[in-house]
Amino acid sequence: MDYKLFELGNVPLQCGITLRNAFLAYKTYGTLNAEKSNVIVYPTWYSGQHYDNEWLIGEGMALDPSKYFIIIPNMLCNGLSSSPSNTPPPFDKARFPLVTLYDNIQVQHRLITEQFGIQKIALVTGWSMGAQQTFQWAASFPDMVERIVPFCGTAKTWPHNIVFLEGVKAALCADGAWNNGWYTEQPYTGLRAMGRVYAGWGLSQAFYRDAIYLKLGYSSLEDYLIGYWENLFFRRDANNLIAMARTWQKGDISANPTYNGDFEKALHSIKARAIVMPGDKDLYFTPEDSEYETKCMPNAIFRPFRSDWGHFAGGGASPEDTKFLDDSLKELLAS
Structure with a gap:
């Protein structure tokens, strides 16, 4: 097993069900510095697990483990963290409760603060549902998150x-x-x-x-x-x-007690410096939705991929798109 488990105990979820004996799978890369100021959080995507994120980590890249302490928390329901496939009855399989992005970020925050004593995050970044979690991090903990680069994902799951x-x-x-x-x-x-x-x-x-x-x-x-x-x-x-998929469909950074459904207020509350990077040919996290959201954020730059790879411009398969993303990450981290 190349990852660790953070025991969460009993976690009350937004849906009204308590997830008992819950756990969060995570992997770290690099070393936390004495000031605890070199932290990058890099959540996973739909069906992906931590090793699926590793293409963006490496020496000389923006996410360089010789410089940064990179934490990849596995999203709930992805098969490594608490999921329908690894939860005992009566909440196993089809009875597993609805988990929201807000629930995910609340337990990730516990990992960051309780396990590592971290109070500031230099950067949160992620692809697709990882981007959704990135937005949720910045909205839920605006004083903690200094920078974000959400790529190929939106702060809300729009109707289409x-x-x-x-x-x-x-x-x-x-x-x-x-x-x-x-x-x-x-x-x-x-x-x-x-x-x-x-x-x-x-x-x-x-x-x-x-x-x-x-x-x-x-x-x-x-x-x-x-x-x-x-x-x-x-x-x-x-x-x-x-x-x-249910988590994804419920995506909305304002659907919680902090913002009570006021989506624009949630976007305006994001203090982090941001580069928002949709794919210009993404068919479901559309650049139009992303551009609207970016305009509501006080410190955000809209910088779409110009790519025939659609949603997968952010998936690591296109060297040109990976360089475009990595350069943007380096630019923001240097700011």
């Missing part, structure tokens, strides 16, 4: 994004083996179908028109759909995927 996720969920749940979440074996037909639905959203039309997938070593479109997309979800737990 919710509809996209309904299609993804429906593809999985249409498999009879799903059995309302009480399956004995993974619903593999549904997981494969989910991958096919997702494939049309994750990348742009230009990505497919120009057959960029061939540059990744796939021999045909069908080879890519099976080898990447079906395989991506084939290796996941179905209940975990549904639980994380």
Whole structure:
């Protein structure tokens, strides 16, 4: 096991259920300095785990472990932290409660403060749902978070994004083996179908028109759909995927007692210096939604990827996009 567990005890969730004996899986990179001033928090994305984030960490990069103490907390429901797949009855599988982004950041804050005694975070950054958690960090703890770079994600899950996720969920749940979440074996037909639905959203039309997938070593479109997309979800737990999709759909940094649903107030309350980086061809975390949100933030720069990779401009597969992101991270950390 290349990660550690932070025992949370009993965690009251926003939905009204208490998650008992909860735990947060995390991994750290680098060394915390004496002043505890070199902290970067880098949350995970939908279905991803800490090792899926490691492409952005390395010597000479912005997230350089020789300079910074980088913490990757695994999002609740991702299979390593408390999830439907690893929780005992009666809250196992389909009975696992709804977890919000607010719930995630509250327990991550406990990890940062209780385990490490950290009071200031130099940077929070993340891709996709990691970007959503980045916004939530900055809104929930505006005096603690000094900088943020959310990439390919928004501070709120807008209606079209919710509809996209309904299609993804429906593809999985249409498999009879799903059995309302009480399956004995993974619903593999549904997981494969989910991958096919997702494939049309994750990348742009230009990505497919120009057959960029061939540059990744796939021999045909069908080879890519099976080898990447079906395989991506084939290796996941179905209940975990549904639980994380519910978290995603409820995304809203103002849906908590601090802001009581006042979304613009929540955005205006973010004190962190920010570079907000959507993909200009992202089909569900759209640049239009991102631009509106950025205008409501007092210290934010809007800097979209210009990329045919769509949502995956922030996924680490495109060297040009990775450099664009890394340069922006370096610029903000130097400020």
